[in-house]
Amino acid sequence: MELKEAQFTKDFINEIRATYAVDLKDTSPMEQYMALGHLIKRYNGESWTDTSRSYRKNDVKQVYYFSIEFLPGRLLQSNMLNLGITDVVKKGLKNLGLNFDKIVQAEPDPGLGNGGLGRLAACYMDSMASIGMAGNGNGIRYRYGLFKQVFMNGYQVELPDDWLRNGNAWEVRRENRACLVRFGGHVWLQEQPDGSLKPVYDHTDDVLAVPYDTGIIGYHNVVTNTLRLWSAELPPNEEQTYYSQEQRDNIDDITKVLYPDDSNAEGRSLRLRQEYFFSSAGVQSIVRHYAANHTSFKHFPQKVAIHINDTHPTLVIPELMRILLDEYDCPWNLAWQITTSTMSYTNHTIMQEALEKWPIDMFRGLLPRIYQIVEEIDRRYRADKAPVFGQNIVDRTAPLGDGQVRMAYLAVIGSHSVNGVAPLHTELLKKDVLADLYRIYPEKFNNKTNGIADRRWLEIANQPLTKLIDSKIGKKWHANPKLLQELSAYENDDKFLKQLAEVKKINKQRLADYVQAEMGITIRTDAIFDVQIKRLHAYKRQVLHMLEIIREYLEIKRNPDQAVTPRVHIFGAKAAPSYHYAKSVIKVINALADLVNNDPDIGDKLKVVFIPNYGVSLGELIIPSADISEQISTASKEASGTSNMKLMTNGALSLATMDGANIDIIRAAGKKNEYIFGLTANDVYGYYRRNDYCARKVYESNPELQRVVNALITNLIPGISTEGHEIYDSLLKYNDEYFVLADYADYVKQQEQIAQDFQDTTTWQKKSLANIAASGTFSADYSVARYAEDIWQVPYNRILK
Ligand code: 9GP
Numbered sequence: 001m002e003l004k005e006a007q008f009t010k011d012f013i014n015e016i017r018a019t020y021a022v023d024l025k026d027t028s029p030m031e032q033y034m035a036l037g038h039l040i041k042r043y044n045g046e047s048w049t050d051t052s053r054s055y056r057k058n059d060v061k062q063v064y065y066f067s068i069e070f071l072p073g074r075l076l077q078s079n080m081l082n083l084g085i086t087d088v089v090k091k092g093l094k095n096l097g098l099n100f101d102k103i104v105q106a107e108p109d110p111g112l113g114n115g116g117l118g119r120l121a122a123c124y125m126d127s128m129a130s131i132g133m134a135g136n137g138n139g140i141r142y143r144y145g146l147f148k149q150v151f152m153n154g155y156q157v158e159l160p161d162d163w164l165r166n167g168n169a170w171e172v173r174r175e176n177r178a179c180l181v182r183f184g185g186h187v188w189l190q191e192q193p194d195g196s197l198k199p200v201y202d203h204t205d206d207v208l209a210v211p212y213d214t215g216i217i218g219y220h221n222v223v224t225n226t227l228r229l230w231s232a233e234l235p236p237n238e239e240q241t242y243y244s245q246e247q248r249d250n251i252d253d254i255t256k257v258l259y260p261d262d263s264n265a266e267g268r269s270l271r272l273r274q275e276y277f278f279s280s281a282g283v284q285s286i287v288r289h290y291a292a293n294h295t296s297f298k299h300f301p302q303k304v305a306i307h308i309n310d311t312h313p314t315l316v317i318p319e320l321m322r323i324l325l326d327e328y329d330c331p332w333n334l335a336w337q338i339t340t341s342t343m344s345y346t347n348h349t350i351m352q353e354a355l356e357k358w359p360i361d362m363f364r365g366l367l368p369r370i371y372q373i374v375e376e377i378d379r380r381y382r383a384d385k386a387p388v389f390g391q392n393i394v395d396r397t398a399p400l401g402d403g404q405v406r407m408a409y410l411a412v413i414g415s416h417s418v419n420g421v422a423p424l425h426t427e428l429l430k431k432d433v434l435a436d437l438y439r440i441y442p443e444k445f446n447n448k449t450n451g452i453a454d455r456r457w458l459e460i461a462n463q464p465l466t467k468l469i470d471s472k473i474g475k476k477w478h479a480n481p482k483l484l485q486e487l488s489a490y491e492n493d494d495k496f497l498k499q500l501a502e503v504k505k506i507n508k509q510r511l512a513d514y515v516q517a518e519m520g521i522t523i524r525t526d527a528i529f530d531v532q533i534k535r536l537h538a539y540k541r542q543v544l545h546m547l548e549i550i551r552e553y554l555e556i557k558r559n560p561d562q563a564v565t566p567r568v569h570i571f572g573a574k575a576a577p578s579y580h581y582a583k584s585v586i587k588v589i590n591a592l593a594d595l596v597n598n599d600p601d602i603g604d605k606l607k608v609v610f611i612p613n614y615g616v617s618l619g620e621l622i623i624p625s626a627d628i629s630e631q632i633s634t635a636s637k638e639a640s641g642t643s644n645m646k647l648m649t650n651g652a653l654s655l656a657t658m659d660g661a662n663i664d665i666i667r668a669a670g671k672k673n674e675y676i677f678g679l680t681a682n683d684v685y686g687y688y689r690r691n692d693y694c695a696r697k698v699y700e701s702n703p704e705l706q707r708v709v710n711a712l713i714t715n716l717i718p719g720i721s722t723e724g725h726e727i728y729d730s731l732l733k734y735n736d737e738y739f740v741l742a743d744y745a746d747y748v749k750q751q752e753q754i755a756q757d758f759q760d761t762t763t764w765q766k767k768s769l770a771n772i773a774a775s776g777t778f779s780a781d782y783s784v785a786r787y788a789e790d791i792w793q794v795p796y797n798r799i800l801k
Pocket of ligand 1: 120641660
């Protein structure tokens with residue numbers, strides 16, 4: 001958009017006065033941020049209205065991306081970037097004597113997600129708008145985000161993430177678009193005068209779903225899509241019904257917190273309520289919008305695509321069926337055909353625990369009408385498929401089985417497309433996790449490799465690198481990231497490679513300053529920054545990384561005079577509050593950090609920093625500084641990964657197993673530019689088949705490994721007598737479920753190679769450049785374009801090929 005500095009300054013001062021009734025000099029950074037947010041939202045109001053109007057007028061097919069998580073990161077800078085007003089605003093604020101960085105930091109990082117799943121959903125929102133596609137998000141407006149992680153005595157402590165404390169500058173409450181969502185009670189089918197059956201409800205608990213909309217601004221294209229997040233409230237109370245405090249709390253709880261503790265039945269039931277709540281509200285609002293503009297539902301799938309992001313929103317399937325059957329008198333077959341043509345499903349994990357299943361009793365009690373519909377889907381599925389595929393396979397795959405509602409199976413059966421998020425993952429879905437359903441519906445399965453919002457990860461997070469790239473290949477890559485490939489022309493340009501090294505140093509210094517200020521740890525910027533940032537999970541194997549630190553520590557202690565390449569091991573990870581093992585890993589890494597960082601024999605040769613409260617904003621600080629990107633999951637277990645892509649685009653070299661999208665990164669950048677190690681997925685499945693993995697044998701055959709693992713149970717690392725034993729036992733007593741010991745020797749070999757290669761700066765920077773140049777292909781712009789063409793069949797208008 002066109003914006004002159006004088007206009008901006010005038011508007012900004014007016015906004016401050018109008019909102020806070022004070023002079024600029026008396027405002028806090030938070031007030032400055034809020035005023036700026038309101039102003040930018042207002043600037044963009046016309047584009048948002050125009051976009052919605054044009055979708056309506058042209059009856060454009062719309063995609064609705066349903067996700068229980070959205071992790072957008074701070075919006076101020078990305079909105080300014082996408083509107084093309086960054087320079088003007090920054091200059092204007094500077095001339096007013098304000099500190100832009102402080103204003104940026106005042107924005108809370110919306111913690112509406114947990115990890116890759118939610119971040120991917122947010123990237124896709126940005127890219128859909130940026131390629132000019134009609135794509136909307138649908139989720140939950142959690143009152144509190146995931147949690148704020150602090151460490152006390154090395155232990156993770158979870159504090160409430162009160163991200164809405166000062167309000168939210170970007171959202172619009174739309175009470176006039178609210179709808180009712182029904183839970184519990186009784187339902188029966190009553191015969192109507194025309195012979196049809198209609199449900200009658202009794203004693204239901206109704207909840208009002210109120211939407212809050214956020215404009216998702218496209219990159220330099222005057223498109224603004226909508227992210228709609230639902231909040232649970234008391235229904236309008238015309239009959240003056242009395243609501244007890246417990247009833248009020250029950251309603252309040254639905255959208256209070258992301259991922260309630262599901263280690264108990266109450267938590268699980270709340271989780272199911274959350275899932276139906278946003279699925280139902282979202283589908284109701286889509287149908288209401290459609291019905292206002294069309295007379296028949298026959299062409300619904302030509303105008304609406306609903307995407308199920310992981311199993312959590314699967315209830316959109318029976319919910320759309322319910323509305324079509326009960327409210328629009330659609331016959332079952334037509335309703336089913338409309339529903340399956342509208343729905344598509346992405347699976348994001350092969351971990352069994354994440355393929356949700358609900359006990360039938362809980363499900364039926366909470367959602368009686370939806371249960372009837374699922375029962376009928378199940379009955380028809382069995383009747384239809386058993387004669388062709390046999391009873392066994394149908395029993396294994398039907399939506400209802402073993403006393404449970406099986407959400408992943410319902411999602412596959414009720415969708416026309418099922419995709420994995422990297423080629424290996426999709427193959428494993430077909431061969432293993434969903435093999436039976438693949439036999440029945442081979443035509444539904446396809447792969448869509450994940451992507452990232454590289455404008456955020458370069459233009460916002462890494463401005464020094466962006467400037468350097470622009471100086472060589474211009475700015476066209478901002479809208480078409482594959483053009484980063486043009487950087488390959490500079491692989492033998494020593495001056496450019498030096499500049500690349502300087503940029504890395506600036507970014508390392510930025511992180512070092514933060515670590516010094518926040519954690520009191522001094523780290524040197526000529527050390528290797530060895531980074532592992534992701535959720536804490538056994539399959540991601542932070543433990544393997546931890547064993548390497550113990551090895552390096554013991555090595556320096558044994559041979560203090562030997563020259564070593566200095567290293568800083570950097571972690572960022574939250575553990576789910578009820579995931580005991582993951583929390584023990586955090587404690588041990590923190591205890592190890594204390595030991596290493598304070599040992600005078602070690603000095604600054606080796607440092608360990610576990611940066612608390614990892615999230616998108618910390619990612620923006622850490623990722624540009626990384627030399628090594630640790631992507632060390634057990635092969636077959638990481639569906640895709642996306643931190644691997646963000647780190648690659650910022651010039652880090654991957655230390656990686658052949659897992660998830662690592663494989664695609666390695667192919668794109670070339671094997672010689674990464675460090676690859678460990679078992680392949682085939683090896684892992686071979687062990688499963690033969691059932692012959694013996695962790696103890698590996699341990700006994702490697703004396704160095706013994707020394708390292710034993711350090712967990714001797715008193716070398718103070719304060720971990722319980723947690724150290726726990727991890728030790730997971731490796732040896734319980735036979736190392738994730739093959740940490742099997743991969744140890746190979747991993748160490750690569751780490752030693754890294755230490756050696758890092759000495760040769762020019763060759764290192766060449767490898768770094770190869771990664772940056774090849775990374776454009778992992779832009780989410782291309783990923784959503786592939787979804788648009790192959791799955792949703794919706795147009796977009798930025799030419800990307
Ligand atoms: O664990 C996967 C991760 O590999 C993937 O990159 C991300 C986005 O597709 O989804 C994660 N899955 C989940 O968070 C839960 O299924």
